[in-house]
Amino acid sequence: MTLNAMQLLKFTWLLIVFMSLSSWAKDVIPIPQQVSLSENLKTQQVSISWVGGEATTFDLLILRTELNDTVFYETVTVAAEASGQSKFLWTSAEPLECTSLSFRVRSRSGQLTSDWSSTQILQGNDSPTDERMQAYPQDKTVPAGSNITFCCIIGEGKSFDSFHFISESINVTRLSRRTYAATVYNLKPSRSYGHNAYCKGKTEAELYGAVIFVGYPPLFTDFICETHDLTSAVCHWTEPRKTQLLGRRQTRYSINGRNCSVVHLEQNRKQCSFPRWEENWKLLGWNPLGEYSLTDIADVRSRVVPLPPEELSTVANARNATVTWQWKLNHYVSLPLVCQVELMSSDDKTKRTFSGVGLRSATLLDLYPYEEYSVKVRCGAQQNFWRWGNWSKTISFQTDSEIPSAPDVWMWMNGDTTGQILWKPYEPRKSHGPIVSYEVTLWSPDDITRHTQIVSPETFAMPVNLSGISINNTKVIASVVAKNPAGLSPPESLGLPLHVNDLDSEAITKVDFREGAFPLSWQSDANSSCGYIVEWYEASCQRDCPVEWIKVGEEITNVSIKSDAFEPGVRYYFSLYSCSSEAPELLKRWEGYTRELAPSSSVQLSTEQQDSDILISWSEIPSTHRRGFLLGYNVYLNNGSQLTKLASLSTQENSYTVKGFPLGSYKFTVKAFTSAGEDTGGTASITLESSADWLIFEILATLGVTALALIIVTFVCYKKRKWVKSAFYPAIPEPKVPSDWSTPHGTLDVKPSPHSMVHIVEKPEWDSSKEVLVVIPEEDEDDEGQGIRDEPVDTDEPTSLRYYNQVVDERPIRPRYPDSSASSASSMDSGRTDVTYTGIQTSGSSLVFQSDSQSSSDQPLVVPESCGGADGGYRPQMQLPPENDNASLAQSHSLPESQACRSGGYRPQNNWQLDSPDEADERRSLAPSLGSPTSIASTQFLLPDQSSDELAEEKHQSSAATWLTNLLSTTKP
């Protein structure tokens, strides 16, 4: 209990002490009194003043009144003014109109502070009494790159929606019940109408905003004051950077404290004028963002810039002109001046300087006659030259004309006595006036007669013919003068050669085109008294050539020829002439190309066979088509798709012999080539054949062999003629008819020859009516001939062969068909088969009827259909199978004989020809008689038809053998 009482007593004592100390401190640190506020809305600054006694340190507290947010709370040290007031200038980040602010101040002494002063409120525009919608700051101008805070006070009872700067929506901070703030950083320069910032309420009508102008403070350079008249001043300067501010915000200027009316010059230059010169000049410029100043100090005499001369005029002669001008100010009359005259012609511009006191004229020398000039003048002070004044206006004038200079004359002589006098058109400034005409005079020192001709100014050549010149004249001179309004030019004379001496082609030197020109050089010629003439022209030109030339002095021994007319691929001749009192003498000649090209045309090629060789020859390419120096010819073997080079020849050769090629067709191409390449080439073809001598030799050898063989055969046949006769032409006994000695007209029944016995073989597989004829080989005759002869072949009727004696019977063969028919008819009656032969002939190869055989192809043929089925037997040619009908016949008519019987069987040696359709019908009418005894009359032997291979072999038999066979068959002993 005692302890508790003691503790309570101690606590009470401490409390009393603390309260005593506190009361003491408050009594010692005074509370700031008379706090007052003074705001600057434009700068958003508030000046806070109070009376704080002797205290110098204060705590300053600024709150947003409505929301009690602390805006500023800092301890500041402020010395009291003489009046005892302390002041602090505070700058608000937000416009002061945005919301109400509460200000309180307390004194501080170390850790001890006084009580807060009474609150001073800076009333904002968001008070309930002002219900309008508002935005701040309004129309503020800020420097580029700075930050700015906008605030928006929405209308009373309205709701805030959004805040926008330019086209962006900006986040906002609420400052009070109705106020919202948004900060924009790093502002970019605005255009003349500023940046728009605005806030929106919930409805479309709730919109309000502010415009802010962003720019730069003034800045300028090159501030200089000058004088034109030694009295007044013109100051000008340059603004390297636009302020981007306009109207009320634009930069204003003053010089030496006097406002000036700025004149805007080009390139951001500005100018201001004052009536009196002052030694010191100060330019001050200012705008809402700041100000800038420059100074200039100068004596008036060192800043003289004369005004441009006025009223320029000229007095022009042919070679000079005088320019005069006037001064606007009389001050210049006694002022030493230096003036610059700029003289401009069509291709030149020069400045000429003149000086003098009060200079008012200048004489321009060395002008060209009849030339257009323009001139302008500017001047400066001769003493203490500062700079040139501005140029005067430009005026133009033309100098007078003057007689022309002598024309440049040359000539072109053809091979004969004709030629041309040539002269060049005047270059600019050489005619000294418009040329009116040219006068060309031909004269001779030996003759007083002069031939003068006047030609138009557009004519630069005149033909001459020296054939009419008297033979007594040793020299003819051509003189040319030009005429312009000022008179005649000095004559230019040229001696004409009465005889043209040309150089040999070997004497022509090639010249290369180097660096855009043909470099020509020559040895100095002692006879050249007035220099040299170098002419050039296209080498292809022969008469009246458009020649160009230059004349050089006698000390010159080389020259480079340039011309825009030079073309690649064109050969030019360059001729050097010596100039003397006589006619020009040709000293040297060159030829060259600016650039060689491949020939534009190809050679004309021809080929010729020489024995087993081929001679290729070609003509030269015309010189105009060579387009370069020909280096040679390339000879190619052309196989259509590929060229095989055979030879490369020089230009001297125009033929080439190809040897060792086998017989056949060949194509050759020859291409001429220059350093630029080959032409397209000329092509020719040839077929290499065996030579005629060899052919004749072969023919003669063949004929010799053939003749030798014939001789041998003939000799053998002669030696063995009996055997031959007995073998091939056995003796036929003469019929002995006692009563009639005439040659029998009917058939002669003979026994078949043993070597051509024909008998009918009846094959078992055949129809009984299909009989075949079988030739019994001659070899069989010896062995089996007798047996066969005795053996009855045809069991029905005896077989007999009936021959026409060709020697006796001279009637044509074909008309015998009726006879044969009749014979057949008679044989039908007799029931025998008669075969009548008129000769021996191989199948289808009779030489005698070759023509008939050919013609018979047009005739209807009767070909037995069964011949294809016959195999080795004999059958009558007219024997038709029973099943043969008209259709098959008609079809068989169209078949050639060789086809009809190709498969085998037998066929007639010659085609049977029916004389008339009736005959054909008649033949067909014989069909029913098949199978019965038939007599067949034939004018030829029937030979066994062979196989196809044999037939082919037959065709290869030599005609000589056939001829021999026929010869033997027709030979009678």
Place this chain on the structure above:
Amino acid sequence: MNEHVKSRSLHLCTHTAATLLSLLLVMVFDSTKATVATQQCGSTLLQTLKLARFAQKESVDIIKTYKASQGDMSEIICKVSLSGLPDPNISGLESSEQMSSVHSSLQEFSPHFKRVFDQQTDLQLPDSPLLDQLSVISRRSLYLDSQITVLYQQLFPNSPPLGADGGATSLPPPQNVFQQKVYGCVVLKTYKEFLSNVSKYLRTLKNQMCGINARRINMFF
């Protein structure tokens, strides 16, 4: 019988001729009336109508230029409404009263145009096309007003002449730049709406005064 037929035919012919003659007289009268009406309404009214339409077209063009010369989001600026501007509507019941109302409004617009021109001079470069167009529409409104005055005198010769000043025009107090931009746009929009009403009024007046024939003629204008 024949006599009766002939008499009936003669009567029919006479009746037809009389009808045709009456129709012809009506046509001649109508033509004369139309000619007189055309002469009365021809030149001044039609010229005034054409001028109003042309001024209306110019007002459309200048609004486009104006919006393009006020910076970004100028479209929304032109949606703000302001008070204290001339009424775009034409008041009055009688035609003469309506024409007088047009005259008064045109005179009221004139100081507004000057105010807008001055304000924009502070915002635009000296060679801005907006300044040129503002000058043009200001002069055009004066010319249209003079045309209206002449037309009024022609159509209502017995009515008291239109006042020269049109009454005192109340201009808005000094404005910040944002308000100036809004004000200029609203002035131009109001002027455009007013010219539209004037054109409608003049068209109606033309129809009343000139009739169908005038419409036919007007088709060619």
